[in-house]
Amino acid sequence: MEELVQFELTKEFVDRFQQALDERDQAFITESLQGVKAADISALLYEFNSEESKYVLDLLPVEIQAEIIIDLDTDTRVKFLKIYQSAELTRIVNTLHSDDVADILNEQPVKTREEVLSGLDAELRTQVTELLRYEENVAGGLMAKELIKVRDHWTVVQCIDEVRKQAENVDKFYAVYVVDDNDFLVGRVSLKDLVLSDARKVVSDLCEKDIVTVETYFSDLEVADIMRKYDLESVPVINVRGQLVGRITIDDVVDVITEQAEEDRQLMTGISVDIEEDDSVWRNTRARLPWLLIGIVGGLMNAKFMGLFEAELARITAIAFFTPLIQATGGNVGIQSSSVIVQSLANPGFVYDGLWQRLVKVFLVAILNGLFLSTLVYGANVLLFSEYRLSMVVSIALISVVIFASFIGTITPLILNRFGFNPALASGPFITTTNDLLGLTIYFLTVHLLL
Amino acid sequence: MEELVQFELTKEFVDRFQQALDERDQAFITESLQGVKAADISALLYEFNSEESKYVLDLLPVEIQAEIIIDLDTDTRVKFLKIYQSAELTRIVNTLHSDDVADILNEQPVKTREEVLSGLDAELRTQVTELLRYEENVAGGLMAKELIKVRDHWTVVQCIDEVRKQAENVDKFYAVYVVDDNDFLVGRVSLKDLVLSDARKVVSDLCEKDIVTVETYFSDLEVADIMRKYDLESVPVINVRGQLVGRITIDDVVDVITEQAEEDRQLMTGISVDIEEDDSVWRNTRARLPWLLIGIVGGLMNAKFMGLFEAELARITAIAFFTPLIQATGGNVGIQSSSVIVQSLANPGFVYDGLWQRLVKVFLVAILNGLFLSTLVYGANVLLFSEYRLSMVVSIALISVVIFASFIGTITPLILNRFGFNPALASGPFITTTNDLLGLTIYFLTVHLLL
Numbered sequence: 016m017e018e019l020v021q022f023e024l025t026k027e028f029v030d031r032f033q034q035a036l037d038e039r040d041q042a043f044i045t046e047s048l049q050g051v052k053a054a055d056i057s058a059l060l061y062e063f064n065s066e067e068s069k070y071v072l073d074l075l076p077v078e079i080q081a082e083i084i085i086d087l088d089t090d091t092r093v094k095f096l097k098i099y100q101s102a103e104l105t106r107i108v109n110t111l112h113s114d115d116v117a118d119i120l121n122e123q124p125v126k127t128r129e130e131v132l133s134g135l136d137a138e139l140r141t142q143v144t145e146l147l148r149y150e151e152n153v154a155g156g157l158m159a160k161e162l163i164k165v166r167d168h169w170t171v172v173q174c175i176d177e178v179r180k181q182a183e184n185v186d187k188f189y190a191v192y193v194v195d196d197n198d199f200l201v202g203r204v205s206l207k208d209l210v211l212s213d214a215r216k217v218v219s220d221l222c223e224k225d226i227v228t229v230e231t232y233f234s235d236l237e238v239a240d241i242m243r244k245y246d247l248e249s250v251p252v253i254n255v256r257g258q259l260v261g262r263i264t265i266d267d268v269v270d271v272i273t274e275q276a277e278e279d280r281q282l283m284t285g286i287s288v289d290i291e292e293d294d295s296v297w298r299n300t301r302a303r304l305p306w307l308l309i310g311i312v313g314g315l316m317n318a319k320f321m322g323l324f325e326a327e328l329a330r331i332t333a334i335a336f337f338t339p340l341i342q343a344t345g346g347n348v349g350i351q352s353s354s355v356i357v358q359s360l361a362n363p364g365f366v367y368d369g370l371w372q373r374l375v376k377v378f379l380v381a382i383l384n385g386l387f388l389s390t391l392v393y394g395a396n397v398l399l400f401s402e403y404r405l406s407m408v409v410s411i412a413l414i415s416v417v418i419f420a421s422f423i424g425t426i427t428p429l430i431l432n433r434f435g436f437n438p439a440l441a442s443g444p445f446i447t448t449t450n451d452l453l454g455l456t457i458y459f460l461t462v463h464l465l466l
Numbered sequence: 467m468e469e470l471v472q473f474e475l476t477k478e479f480v481d482r483f484q485q486a487l488d489e490r491d492q493a494f495i496t497e498s499l500q501g502v503k504a505a506d507i508s509a510l511l512y513e514f515n516s517e518e519s520k521y522v523l524d525l526l527p528v529e530i531q532a533e534i535i536i537d538l539d540t541d542t543r544v545k546f547l548k549i550y551q552s553a554e555l556t557r558i559v560n561t562l563h564s565d566d567v568a569d570i571l572n573e574q575p576v577k578t579r580e581e582v583l584s585g586l587d588a589e590l591r592t593q594v595t596e597l598l599r600y601e602e603n604v605a606g607g608l609m610a611k612e613l614i615k616v617r618d619h620w621t622v623v624q625c626i627d628e629v630r631k632q633a634e635n636v637d638k639f640y641a642v643y644v645v646d647d648n649d650f651l652v653g654r655v656s657l658k659d660l661v662l663s664d665a666r667k668v669v670s671d672l673c674e675k676d677i678v679t680v681e682t683y684f685s686d687l688e689v690a691d692i693m694r695k696y697d698l699e700s701v702p703v704i705n706v707r708g709q710l711v712g713r714i715t716i717d718d719v720v721d722v723i724t725e726q727a728e729e730d731r732q733l734m735t736g737i738s739v740d741i742e743e744d745d746s747v748w749r750n751t752r753a754r755l756p757w758l759l760i761g762i763v764g765g766l767m768n769a770k771f772m773g774l775f776e777a778e779l780a781r782i783t784a785i786a787f788f789t790p791l792i793q794a795t796g797g798n799v800g801i802q803s804s805s806v807i808v809q810s811l812a813n814p815g816f817v818y819d820g821l822w823q824r825l826v827k828v829f830l831v832a833i834l835n836g837l838f839l840s841t842l843v844y845g846a847n848v849l850l851f852s853e854y855r856l857s858m859v860v861s862i863a864l865i866s867v868v869i870f871a872s873f874i875g876t877i878t879p880l881i882l883n884r885f886g887f888n889p890a891l892a893s894g895p896f897i898t899t900t901n902d903l904l905g906l907t908i909y910f911l912t913v914h915l916l917l
Contacts, residue, residue, distance in 0.1 A: 021467055043759035050676060054696050100687070129589070179661070179662055206658070206661070207657070210626070210629075210630070210657070215783060223477055243720055243724070245503060246717045246719070248699060248716065263538050264699075265699065265716050265717070265720070266716070268720075269723065272720065272723055272724060272727075273723060276723075276730075277809070278731070279727075279731070280808075280809070281805075283731075283734060284805035284893065296830045296831050296834065300831050300834040303802050303835055304835065306800065306802065307798055307799055307835060309800045310793065310795050311789075312795075313792060313794060314788070314790050314795065314843075315791060315850065318790070318791055318847075318850070319787075319850055321786060321787045321790075322851070326782070327784060328779075329780075329783045332779045332783070332786075333773070335772060336768070336769035336772045336773055337769050338789060338790060339768040339769070339772075339902060339906065340764075340765025341765070342763075343761045343768075343899070344762060345760050347761045347895070348754075350735050354731060354735035354737060355731070355737065357731075358731070360727070379747045380751050380773055383747065383751040384751055384755065388759075389760060391762065392762060396766075397765050400773070443737065444798070447794075448794070451790060451794060455790065
């Protein structure tokens with residue numbers, strides 16, 4: 016415990032480190048990074064440019080360099096690795112696991128990919144080549160080839176012997192997989208059970224056979240759901256024939272879950288590409304424009320539409336006062352409705368059965384909310400503006416908007432999901448803008464008919 | 467593998483199961499749940515009422531009952547366990563780990579909690595009593611007491627012997643912790659290293675000492691960040707003196723991450739309590755009302771505010787056409803800005819340093835976006851309405867709104883975070899409503915001054 020280095024990234028330290036970099040002060044850099052964990056060093060590298068970062072990395076052992084590179088986020092890594100020669104990169108990734116190597120190579124241009132691949136150790140090359148065949152967002156692209164397997168007819172003592180040999184290449188292992196002579200998965204045995212059992216027993220009598228597996232083509236979200244549901248720390252991946260081809264560990268799935276939450280948030284807030292606060296002003300500006308433009312186009316359509324009712328507006332100016340109220344409520348109701356649906360779609364047990372019951376329920380909730388809000392608004396309007404007829408019209412429009420917006424908010428994520436899009440899109444710009452226009456249309460039609 | 471039961475929750479099966487429940491057909495129920503995993507059975511139970519669910523559970527082995535109950539979400543579990551006697555509950559939770567027992571007891575009324583606690587096995591009772599002292603959202607409340615520890619002066623063979631004994635009570639174990647005679651944490655050794663090492667070695671020479679730990683008072687989000695950052699599958703929990711008191715495993719942290727993402731979404735979409743689609747109409751209605759009410763109050767204030775400019779509106783009706791455009795853009799800019807900040811606050815390396823640089827950058831991005839949008843809107847307005855003067859006023863108001871909304875969207879989550887609130891609140895109802903009012907104020911002031 017006394018050796019535990021608590022590393023904190025203070026402004027003072029970053030400044031001192033920058034100075035050491037400027038002066039090429041190797042002694043300071045090596046000493047201050049002594050015993051610091053790779054994840055902490057990669058946090059530090061976000062502060063410096065690619066050349067400086069590479070200067071730091073070159074002073075460290077190659078295994079640490081590899082860990083740091085794996086810890087970087089994708090964008091930063093792609094940019095950073097541009098200054099590496101293929102030969103340098105090969106030396107570094109040779110120390111990594113097959114799934115990490117495949118991730119890095121997937122991000123590289125074809126030429127670099129081929130050069131690095133041809134320089135890898137034979138076994139790793141075979142494994143990585145196989146992994147590169149899979150899309151990144153399916154189980155095959157998520158799995159690692161490194162795993163520990165034993166044959167079903169071996170004895171416990173043979174197995175422990177084999178585990179000793181294989182364990183060299185696997186640093187985190189959770190389970191020993193049992194396969195038959197053709198690599199078909201038979202089951203799993205924990206190291207604990209191997210250690211605690213009679214050495215002469217045959218492993219197929221010992222292993223758990225009723226285990227959860229995923230197939231190579233399962234999507235990463237399916238894998239995450241399955242591992243979360245059954246509380247698994249690792250899951251074996253089998254091909255369509257049932258042969259064991261890899262394993263996925265929980266830490267990869269934690270990344271999938273985090274990225275999904277991030278993606279949902281970005282869809283909901285309308286920032287179009289992966290953007291971080293410390294990106295450049297220009298990149299930040301460009302990332303925001305698309306949603307803003309959709310809003311602007313919607314706003315101009317709103318303006319043009321209201322222009323059609325210029326006569327009514329000129330006659331009773333107060334009509335205009337209530338457009339923000341109608342639009343804000345329509346928008347809020349729409350977002351709430353789609354958010355509830357997005358959430359139930361995220362549950363593994365979700366079924367499309369009972370669409371009609373669902374819509375009836377949405378309708379009932381909308382009527383209750385609508386009635387309550389309309390009554391309140393009617394009372395408030397009479398008090399604030401003493402315009403009985405206009406107040407009535409506003410309240411009628413409001414209840415209609417609540418009902419329509421609930422319907423659109425409910426149906427849109429369901430449709431998006433059916434056609435394979437992320438349903439969280441429904442809380443994003445298109446729907447918000449559509450709801451704005453819808454609210455205005457309903458309001459002015461009501462005004463036109465009743466006032 | 468042939469024994470793997472693939473369980474799917476079809477409407478047919480649920481209907482058949484309901485029939486079996488109505489007829490109290492024990493044979494069908496027991497047979498159809500044979501070999502089905504607890505997580506799948508708990509999904510099934512969401513379809514039936516508490517009495518029916520309990521009838522099913524009572525037919526299953528007590529360990530499976532316990533697993534199913536732990537798999538339920540909190541709301542459902544609290545409701546479901548109301549029909550249990552304390553004695554029944556005691557028998558079930560006695561088979562669980564200390565952290566799960568503590569979670570369940572935390573949800574129970576004091577009387578039940580005390581009754582169950584007093585009925586637990588002595589060792590489990592001591593462990594659970596200690597865990598109940600901690601808040602649920604700190605490391606102490608997240609940890610389990612079950613772990614495997616050895617003394618630092620023991621030999622490898624002594625350790626393996628002890629692991630054999632202790633492993634009985636721990637079903638997933640990742641690491642063996644090494645402590646001194648006063649329970650101070652010395653380090654960690656993997657089972658792999660124990661198995662692969664010379665049996666006569668002393669464990670303190672073998673164990674990894676530079677390990678990451680968390681203290682009992684760390685918040686659950688801090689624990690999640692640390693485990694994610696260092697890719698840990700389990701982390702030891704120490705008290706302020708440095709003594710080992712428990713361990714947290716990655717599956718608990720997956721739950722924390724998932725719940726946090728869910729909470730953020732709910733704050734952003736303004737649904738006030740934990741609500742699911744299959745809750746009752748009335749519960750759904752109530753959960754949505756608070757945000758809608760904030761929107762309504764904002765809308766009424768908007769209306770009253772626009773009333774102040776009735777004279778201008780009566781003179782030039784077209785002023786009203788552009789309020790939706792101004793408000794939508796202000797809202798979008800505000801949400802984008804706060805979302806970028808919320809995201810960087812979620813990064814463990816976030817520092818408050820450089821607030822001024824940050825604001826200058828936000829200001830630059832806002833000016834660029836604002837200039838681009840204003841120019842576009844000016845062009846469009848001249849084409850659509852041929853009103854040069856009004857178009858100019860709209861564009862000036864638009865650029866001001868973009869700048870102000872960026873500022874508010876940036877500063878609000880920072881302030882919320884400083885005072886210990888969830889910064890995602892900034893994307894929620896209050897800010898949206900404030901931005902609406904702000905947009906309108908800026909627009910009408912500009913109109914008043916320039917038109």
